[in-house]
Amino acid sequence: MTKxxxxxxxxxxQFWSQAQEIEKPALNIDSxxxxxxxxxxxxxxxNVTYGLTNGLDVALSGFYHRDLIAERFRVxxxxxxxxxxxxxxxxxAQAEWDFRLAGEPPRMDLLMGIGHEVKEGFMxxxxxxxxxxxxxxxxxxxxxxxxxxxxxxxxxxF
Numbered sequence: 001m002t003k004x005x006x007x008x009x010x011x012x013x014q015f016w017s018q019a020q021e022i023e024k025p026a027l028n029i030d031s032x033x034x035x036x037x038x039x040x041x042x043x044x045x046x047n048v049t050y051g052l053t054n055g056l057d058v059a060l061s062g063f064y065h066r067d068l069i070a071e072r073f074r075v076x077x078x079x080x081x082x083x084x085x086x087x088x089x090x091x092x093a094q095a096e097w098d099f100r101l102a103g104e105p106p107r108m109d110l111l112m113g114i115g116h117e118v119k120e121g122f123m124x125x126x127x128x129x130x131x132x133x134x135x136x137x138x139x140x141x142x143x144x145x146x147x148x149x150x151x152x153x154x155x156x157x158f
Contacts, residue, residue, distance in 0.1 A: 031045060087114070
């Protein structure tokens with residue numbers, strides 16, 4: 001049994017050490033916004049990523065969403081640990097405000113997940129988000145206070 005544990009540990013160490021060889025720019029800034037189609041809806045995001053070490057990034061993002069039923073702003077602060085050149089683990093915290101619930105404190109979430117760049121210009125993320133406070137700002141589509149949920153995200157860059 002000890003032999004198997006050692007082999008798994010050695011394999012994980014080898015996998016982990018390969019991730020340290022990633023070379024990327026130290027600071028990366030990107031953003032995107034859909035045009036206004038005349039229905040007063042707006043969807044925009046920004047992302048600022050800074051490489052702390054090879055294979056470890058800190059990211060600050062912002063997502064603004066406005067349509068007929070909601071007007072939200074979500075800000076996650078994440079650490080991303082690359083386990084290969086295209087795959088990373090992520091963890092951090094986020095706050096989400098609902099501007100239509102005046103005076104309500106933001107929902108604070110703890111999140112962790114995994115992301116992968118499927119191919120050049122296309123990435124996918126899956127994260128589990130657990131609320132930390134008792135805010136009336138519930139995740140869009142969930143409608144229950146205090147419920148943890150899985151968020152799936154994909155992004156095309158062109």
